Amino acid sequence: MAAASMVFTDCSSSTTAAARLLPFTRTTPLLLRTTQYAVVFPRRFIHPPRVLSIHSSSSSPSQLSTASIVSQTEKHEKSDTKLEIVNKRLDGKKVAEKIRGEIAEEVSRMKDAIGVVPGLAVILVGDREESATYVSKKKEACEVVGITSFEVHLPEDATEQEVLDSISGFNEDPSVHGILVQLPLTRHMDEQNVLNAVSIEKDVDGFHPLNIGCLAMRGREPFFVPCTPKGCIELLHRYDIPIKGKRAVVIGRSNIVGMPVALLLQREDATVSIVHSRTKNPEELTKQADIVIAAVGQANMVRGSWIKPGAVVIDVGINPVEDKTKRSGFRLVGDVCYKEAKEIASAITPVPGGVGPMTIAMLLTNTLISAKRIHNFQ
């Protein structure tokens, strides 16, 4: 990892708020692991795409009602399974576990009723360690809930055409209900071409421009909502935190998180502002918000002084900072200075254990929704 991405070891910094927002170079959420990813890719795929690994497992039982996965993750209705906020912490890990249990039940019910098992295909290009770790987490999560996972792992020098061929194969494959291309792609690929190639009915990442476009329009429904933004909203719902009529500030305007989460908040009837690299007085604007969603990729950028007393803070950042006390030499922190913000906020997500696990839970949810829709299973 580049040393430059490990600037702050704690919340203190002499940099001004505005300077910290500029030039807004996003630190890619990094996961540095000493463990190596298990898939080996000695040679490149030849069309048609060769699937390196196929996993399936039976679903595990859950105590939760099967209705709640539909009512909460799909329709955002009230449910009797609301969580209590303990120590101001919005526990994404705990909520994600709960959701996984609900999905497992639904997967099992669907299999028993119509003999269909939802399938998720993941395309990974190159050898970025953190991307491989995320893909591996996704496969593990599929296995836990009984979703079949398919993976194509292409080498760093794979051509865009090879990626497009893999996507095309999965678009046609009836056992695949969800397709995602792990981002970021290698530099020589045109991300737009690749994402446009995923069938909108199987676009479980919700990154296809038609899905994003529908998300932005009133009266239109996308097939899928991007997983991290959906996870942020789901977390608020599960803790019964009201959104309607609230002032929300989203810090960051990326296609993956900032922009879609702002659209989702607006759909939930919040009054939304987006703070970005050219925003004047980001601190002042953020301090007016009842709900703050930080997604800039800058360690500890949002200080306690930015937060309105009683606000709810959702921290999407996952930034490695140097920590000599750790064996790995680093630890993960969010975009928000947790220890400062926790004193002021009424609730806050930790990093790790906040939004990250929700991202994967929402991917499983989207895959289940897709399989149900394709097979017209209620």
Ligand SMILES: Nc1nc2c(c(=O)[nH]1)N[C@@H](CN(C=O)c1ccc(C(=O)N[C@@H](CCC(=O)O)C(=O)O)cc1)CN2
């Ligand atoms: N095609 C996609 N690419 C990327 C996405 C995405 O949604 N779709 N998001 C990120 C990476 N990501 C999933 O792909 C992801 C990031 C982080 C986590 C997570 O669980 N993080 C943990 C911390 C890590 C740990 O301690 O192991 C946490 O926050 O608790 C899951 C998924 C970019 N690419």
